[in-house]
Amino acid sequence: xxxxxxAFQGPSASGKSTLQNLxxxxxxxxWTSRLERDGEVDGKDYYFTSKEQMQRMFxxxxxxxxxxxxxxxxxxxxxxxRNIAVGDEPYSIxxxxxxxxKLKQLLKNKMLLIGVVANLEDCERxxxxxxxxxxxxxxxxxxxxxxxxQLSHCDKIILNSDENRDIAVFMIRSIKEGLVxxxxxx
Numbered sequence: 001x002x003x004x005x006x007a008f009q010g011p012s013a014s015g016k017s018t019l020q021n022l023x024x025x026x027x028x029x030x031w032t033s034r035l036e037r038d039g040e041v042d043g044k045d046y047y048f049t050s051k052e053q054m055q056r057m058f059x060x061x062x063x064x065x066x067x068x069x070x071x072x073x074x075x076x077x078x079x080x081x082r083n084i085a086v087g088d089e090p091y092s093i094x095x096x097x098x099x100x101x102k103l104k105q106l107l108k109n110k111m112l113l114i115g116v117v118a119n120l121e122d123c124e125r126x127x128x129x130x131x132x133x134x135x136x137x138x139x140x141x142x143x144x145x146x147x148x149x150q151l152s153h154c155d156k157i158i159l160n161s162d163e164n165r166d167i168a169v170f171m172i173r174s175i176k177e178g179l180v181x182x183x184x185x186x
Contacts, residue, residue: 002090002110003090003110003111003112003179004084004085004087004090004091004107004110004111005028005081005084005090005091005092005093005103005107005110005111005112006023006025006090006091006092006093006111006112006114006175006179007092007093007094007095007100007103007104007111007112007113007114008020008092008093008094008095008114008116009094009095009096009097009100009113009114009115009116009147009150009151009154010115010116010117010118010147010148010151010160011117011118011123011141011143011144011147011148012123012127012140012141012143012144012147013118013122013123013124013126013127013130013140013141014116014117014118014123014160015116015118015126015160015168016094016116017094018160019114019116019158019160019168019172020092020093020094022169022172022173023092023172023175023176024176025089025090025091025092025176025179026089026091026092027044027091027092027093028076028080028081028084028091028092028093029043029044029045029046029047029080030046030047030074030075030076030077030080030093030095031046031047031049031054031057031063031073031074031075031076031077032046032047032048032049032054032072032073032074032075033048033049033050033051033053033054033072033073033074034046034048034070034072034074035048036048051072051073054066054073054075055073057075057077058075061078062077062078062079063075063076063077063078064076064077064078064081064099064102064103064106065098065099065102065103067096067098067099069096070139070140074096074099075099076093076095076099076103081103081106081107085106085107085110090179096147097147097150097151097153100113100153100154101153104153112155112156112175113153113154113155113156114154114155114156114157114158114175115151115154115156115157115158116157116158116160117148117151117157117158117159117160117161118159118160118161118162119161120141120144122161122162123141123144124137124141125162127140127141156171156175158171158172
């Protein structure tokens with residue numbers, strides 16, 4: 001059985017998206033009600049829509065999961081999960097804890113769940129470098145400890161602190177190499 005999805009979970013600014021990008025797999029595009037950030041593209045980074053539309057999709061059974069995070073909804077469409085489950089190519093996703101649990105229940109050993117951690121100071125500094133307000137930094141770090149506690153069900157934990165960056169990169173490259181060898185795409 002082959003891995004169909006590699007999911008990254010962790011606190012805000014721990015480096016989930018950075019490691020996901022380094023892995024280089026196609027991204028499973030999820031839905032959100034938050035506004036686009038500079039440089040983001042609808043349909044590539046997320047499907048951007050309203051809270052009301054996401055609620056309708058969830059009630060209609062079109063979303064596997066929907067969670068509220070930082071006053072916005074995030075969700076994964078069931079159709080996209082079905083498509084990757086039967087496809088030949090693995091995908092990657094950044095997801096929060098409840099979404100990760102539901103994905104793992106559905107995909108079982110076809111999914112590798114990677115917890116990404118960094119110390120609170122690194123996360124705070126990274127957020128400050130994004131030129132967001134102090135209030136926004138505090139809001140995004142408010143759930144840091146809870147998100148760290150929710151990593152216990154991950155298959156692998158990668159420490160992505162500033163001083164450990166080379167090892168985190170090595171681990172992602174090793175996972176990528178293992179996927180290539182395992183799938184026979186050497």
